């Protein structure tokens with residue numbers, strides 16, 4: 372084994388976004404591309420010598436090659452140990468758990484989350500800090516700065532390391548420890564949930580369908596739902612991870628998990644349906660004939676969490692990302708809980724969780740989680756929902772109806788305009804930003820604007836400030852429009868328009884959301900000139 376020092380030079384654009392560095396797979400496969408960024412990670416964390424890291428990914432195309440390169444680079448830079456999931460696999464929440472449980476110096480997760488995988492699709496890499504959560508901005512900025520000054524990196528020249536075999540091997544003085552990617556995670560779930568009670572639910576004939584979307588949660592869901600809880604074989608579908616996710620788009624929403632939606636809206640629908648994304652941190656929840664928006668899911672989980680043993684003592688507080696609907700706020704107000712509003716991206720929950728200010732948190736983008744790890748967690752959300760179904764004896768539709776009757780319904784939808792010309796998207800945002808001060812009092816489509824601002828966040832724990840986190844327009848009566856540009860897209864710009872309207876009258880809480888939101892949708896276009904500026908007459912995706 373030889374330690375090589377390779378000369379290189381900076382590559383443009385290695386700036387981590389909302390969730391790590393994401394690019395087209397072929398870009399990552401380009402000469403020095405991955406290596407440069409991994410060296411930038413080492414530099415950004417003050418070197419890797421003597422440190423222990425966790426490593427794993429969602430199994431997408433290039434995961435296996437990237438894992439080999441990272442191990443050889445860690446060894447060349449004198450890391451002490453890397454704990455790697457068997458075959459280079461780990462779901463994002465399982466990686467977060469391992470970092471915490473083993474007390475490591477952090478970890479590297481290989482994933483582009485819900486983006487498609489394959490040689491012509493997306494790849495990504497992100498670093499999580501010792502608390503198990505995504506690296507905060509000061510750390511990713513140091514990485515970006517290092518990527519712009521890089522001149523060389525070190526790597527061990529060797530044969531591939533066998534990542535199929537569990538146990539420890541030596542790589543140029545560094546220990547490579549290959550672990551079962553599922554076992555520790557199952558143990559954690561057993562601590563939070565009453566597995567006996569959930570077993571009894573399935574034994575009583577409760578039927579469920581979990582769509583793993585050919586991604587990483589297949590092995591986790593099979594081990595927990597079918598093996599530990601006794602759900603019948605076939606409960607988990609698309610459970611074998613594949614490098615291109617079966618040619619699909621592993622994003623658990625009604626568009627991309629259409630098969631599941633069709634089953635759940637069909638005649639012989641099971642009681643409960645769920646799906647998770649590429650790396651296992653997102654979830655979609657759907658009952659028989661009843662889709663649950665992620666914002667509502669978060670609010671329902673907050674209202675009933677005490678039904679699971681892990682949360683029986685109550686919640687310290689809750690948090691949601693700013694664009695997430697304010698259904699959670701209504702639960703928090705009714706229960707006397709603190710409720711925090713953070714910028715988009717899970718990393719902003721980390722300090723609140725570490726400081727014990729919140730127990731549950733979530734985002735409208737199908738992410739919910741708690742203080743058990745420092746990532747959102749798809750399988751965890753499913754188990755908490757199952758605990759609520761078992762504890763209340765109600766169906767999903769009944770739980771939703773009761774929730775809305777008690778707290779009001781926040782109708783909600785997100786409209787995405789993808790691969791928009793960057794100049795057009797930036798122009799739209801700039802023009803609207805400039806008009807914010809004059810908007811209060813004006814009306815659009817009969818909706819009167821109560822307040823308008825650009826969201827900025829002052830972290831209550833470390834005092835850091837995040838600016839320019841999206842434009843918010845509040846209307847009288849509880850409706851709202853939020854606009855922001857995506858920080859995870861890999862092509863052009865993605866404009867996200869978040870739409871919300873509050874309905875307190877139970878007789879009006881069962882409309883189609885797009886119909887209920889029609890005036891808000893029209894107001895958003897009138898405000899921002901979406902069609903005029905982007906040339907788009909309809910969004911690409913409505914969730």
Ligand code: G1P
Pocket residue numbers: 389390484692715716717734735736856857858859860867
């Ligand atoms: C998107 C979601 C955001 C989530 C992130 C990572 O980011 O909107 O809630 O945290 O993916 O999964 P965006 O593309 O909007 O920047």
Ligand code: ZN
Pocket residue numbers: 463483484485648649650651652653
């Ligand atoms: Zn994800």
